[in-house]
Amino acid sequence: MDAAVQVTDLVKRYPGRSANAVDGLSFTVRRGEIFGLLGPNGAGKTTTIGVLTTRVLPTSGRAEVAGVDVAADPVTARSRLSVVPQRPNLDRALTARQNLVFHAAYHGIGRAERNRRADALLDQLGLADRGGDKVDAYSGGMAQRLLIARALMHAPQVVFLDEPSTGLDPAARLFVWDRVRELRDGGVTVVITTHDMDEAAALSDRVGIMDHGRLLALDTPAALTRSLPGSATLDIDVGRAAEDTDEAVLAALSALPQAERVERVTDAAGLRARLYLSGDAAALVGPVSDALSARGAHLTGVRIGEPSLEDVFLSLTGRELR
Numbered sequence: 001m002d003a004a005v006q007v008t009d010l011v012k013r014y015p016g017r018s019a020n021a022v023d024g025l026s027f028t029v030r031r032g033e034i035f036g037l038l039g040p041n042g043a044g045k046t047t048t049i050g051v052l053t054t055r056v057l058p059t060s061g062r063a064e065v066a067g068v069d070v071a072a073d074p075v076t077a078r079s080r081l082s083v084v085p086q087r088p089n090l091d092r093a094l095t096a097r098q099n100l101v102f103h104a105a106y107h108g109i110g111r112a113e114r115n116r117r118a119d120a121l122l123d124q125l126g127l128a129d130r131g132g133d134k135v136d137a138y139s140g141g142m143a144q145r146l147l148i149a150r151a152l153m154h155a156p157q158v159v160f161l162d163e164p165s166t167g168l169d170p171a172a173r174l175f176v177w178d179r180v181r182e183l184r185d186g187g188v189t190v191v192i193t194t195h196d197m198d199e200a201a202a203l204s205d206r207v208g209i210m211d212h213g214r215l216l217a218l219d220t221p222a223a224l225t226r227s228l229p230g231s232a233t234l235d236i237d238v239g240r241a242a243e244d245t246d247e248a249v250l251a252a253l254s255a256l257p258q259a260e261r262v263e264r265v266t267d268a269a270g271l272r273a274r275l276y277l278s279g280d281a282a283a284l285v286g287p288v289s290d291a292l293s294a295r296g297a298h299l300t301g302v303r304i305g306e307p308s309l310e311d312v313f314l315s316l317t318g319r320e321l322r
């Protein structure tokens with residue numbers, strides 16, 4: 001079986017609530033991929049992760065992690081998975097190294113091995129020289145790195161990261177992203193939740209877009225954005241022949257079979273056109289250039305606008321992601 005996570009018809013309704021927080025969710029995370037759950041606040045991402053990590057009991061449906069039914073056998077599930085929570089729950093009165101070693105002891109890992117792992121992980125997360133410091137003295141970025149180190153102490157098969165870079169500065173965020181990719185490259189399956197489309201696009205091999213407890217779409221970031229008709233754009237600046245007219249040039253561009261729509265961009269100094277198309281905007285540069293040179297005109301500037309996951313969310317829901 002190559003599924004690391006299998007969710008089937010999962011429902012969670014919190015007591016006293018009129019709507020389901022998770023509302024019939026099904027998806028599969030493959031072994032060894034980074035899977036992103038993307039959605040706005042309240043979409044049900046944290047609840048889904050809560051069920052998968054045995055902290056929230058499902059109302060109905062089934063969730064398996066590393067082949068274990070999390071509701072039926074939470075103890076075995078917890079030995080195979082790990083959580084990096086949204087809010088740091090480190091013991092701030094202990095040193096960083098003690099946080100790691102105590103976590104491993106809880107998971108039944110022997111003294112020599114837990115010391116070895118703590119040293120290796122402090123080093124890998126760039127905390128080797130701060131392992132003896134109390135967590136109280138840690139910055140937010142350092143605490144986030146320590147949470148990741150702690151999550152890896154019992155060598156889990158699947159790691160869940162809830163909003164991994166919320167509140168981090170850009171450098172700390174890139175550092176965390178690189179560590180997440182290293183995990184994946186080392187064979188660990190990673191599930192992240194995020195409401196940040198850049199994070200989802202940059203980090204995930206596949207993305208599930210969630211809203212109101214349901215999955216609206218699931219694919220690679222590239223396939224999700226490619227699926228949007230007419231949303232890639234190519235802006236071109238044109239130097240046209242003196243005897244030609246702007247209107248005739250725009251008409252020639254509109255006649256290109258790949259261009260779904262052509263608009264004049266009026267705030268430009270010369271003749272600028274925006275071509276809308278589906279798929280890869282760069283592939284249109286050649287045909288545009290040929291069409292222009294056929295009438296004695298030439299390209300003086302090109303800019304490609306790719307659709308984002310934000311555009312995908314907007315087209316699925318009619319709302320902005322944030």
Ligand SMILES: Nc1ncnc2c1ncn2[C@@H]1O[C@H](COP(=O)(O)OP(=O)(O)OP(=O)(O)O)[C@@H](O)[C@H]1O
Pocket residue numbers: 014015017021039040041042043044045046047048195
């Ligand atoms: N313990 C709880 N009791 C009652 N309702 C809850 C509880 N936890 C979450 N909810 C509700 O369930 C819905 C889904 O919340 P959830 O935290 O899973 O969403 P999310 O996508 O993770 O959002 P965020 O990014 O804000 O964490 C929301 O309407 C929320 O108010």
